[in-house]
Amino acid sequence: MRDILPADKARRERVLSVIRDRYRSHGFDEIETPALEEYSRLHAGIGGDNEKLAYNVLRRGLDADAIRDAADDQGALADLGLRYDLTVPLARFYASNRAQLPGVFRAIQIGPVWRAERPQKGRYRQFVQCDIDIIGDDSSRAEAELMVASLDAVDALGLEGATVRINDRRALDWMLDSFGFTGDERPGVLITIDKLDKIGPDGVAAELRERGSAPSAVDAFEAFLRRPQTMEYNPFGERQIRKALPDGAPDEIVGHLVAIGEAVAAGRGATDIPLVFDPFLVRGMGYYTGTIFELAHPSVSYSLGGGGRYDGMIGRFLGQQVPAVGFSLGFERLVDLVTAGADAGERAVVLIHDADVPVAELVMHKAGLVGSGARVRLERRTKNVKALLERSAADGYTEFATVSSGTSQLELKPLS
Secondary structure: OOOOOHHHHHHHHHHHHHHHHHHHHOOOEEOOOOOEEEHHHHOOOOOHHHHHHOOEEEOOOOOHHHHHHOOOOHHHHEEEEEOOOOHHHHHHHHHHHHHHOOOOEEEEEEEEEEOOOOOEOOEOOEEEEEEEEEEOOOOHHHHHHHHHHHHHHHHHOOOOOOEEEEEEHHHHHHHHHHHOOOOOOHHHHHHHHOOHHHHHHHHHHHHHHHOOOOHHHHHHHHHHHOOOOOOOOOOOOHHHHHHHOOOOOOHHHHHHHHHHHHHHHHHHOOOOOOEEEOOOOOOOOOOOOOEEEEEEOOOOOOOOEEEEEOOOHHHHHHOOOOOEEEEEEOHHHHHHHOOOOOOOOOOEEEEEEOOOOOHHHHHHHHHHHHHOOOEEEEEEOOOOHHHHHHHHHHOOOOEEEEEOOOOOOOOOEEOO
16 A cells, blocks of 8 residues: 655546546446445455455454454454455445436446555555446447447547457357366366466466366367467457357357447447457456456556456346446556656646745735636745755646745746
């Protein structure tokens, strides 16, 4: 967990402002949910490994004997927990407020989440998530809207050229069935397949054998990974998808993916579809039921966001199934890539004044600049004015003026 200094905070707020603006322009409405959720919701078996990283809150009123008696039962010790993502709170929010929401609800949710991660570069225990979700639409339109809005937001941050890797959990399940993996071993097999980029086909096959998977299924999968392939370029579409899957892929799944691509291309006003089909994209969250995707940018090797369809989650809270799909931008990673400082066109002025300038004069000069739309900071003159100006520039200020007692007209000068 980190303290955020003023210049960094200003940059983070600018990035958030751009994201909010682009999402709102695409018809999404912002909501807010509490930092705490009930323990039973956070540990319902749908959050994958994130459930193990949740910060739990001890029940109030437990004495030492009660704590000892419940030492082996976290559910008896804790009744609340800090949210580890924004999707579980959204599902609870929708179930609680459905009567007041439109039939197809487009939500923006931006806020901090907490996970008991092992601290390391780029991985924090408190971090901000930026989510958009569409609830109540089971068509490819929902995925297309999310992708177009998210690509638009990334473009607006100056990161043009992003693409979306896309797959479907139903296609993964069908592929594993075709190789002969049983339903019981599927979760473990998916964990191994998710390492394909890191350990390669040999490593995946070896790990599957170590897991005790049927040799015939591993052999079939390994043969598929090593099949001869032509080097021809195929843009996103039915041909690319079918060539990446075993023969006989279900028409319904392929058609759904193709429809998403066509809609994204239309929404982007482009002939090239910014999607790439990846049959081995897994995404670890256990609640995904259909389309899954990750945001990629050529400047970095890691993803800048992702999401998928989770049609089964809201039903756990509502008692009836409601389709839902969401896209989460990796805010902390985006902030590191966005290099621009202050908002374009923003005036930020430092008034450096002598110690004997009357307070009324200082406030008058400041109020005049504030009234014209500038951001203004008062600084008493120091011996090292150069250091003062350098610090002000680092904080995002663009101009300065010196103020002496009786100054009637300010002479503004650029800080750069």
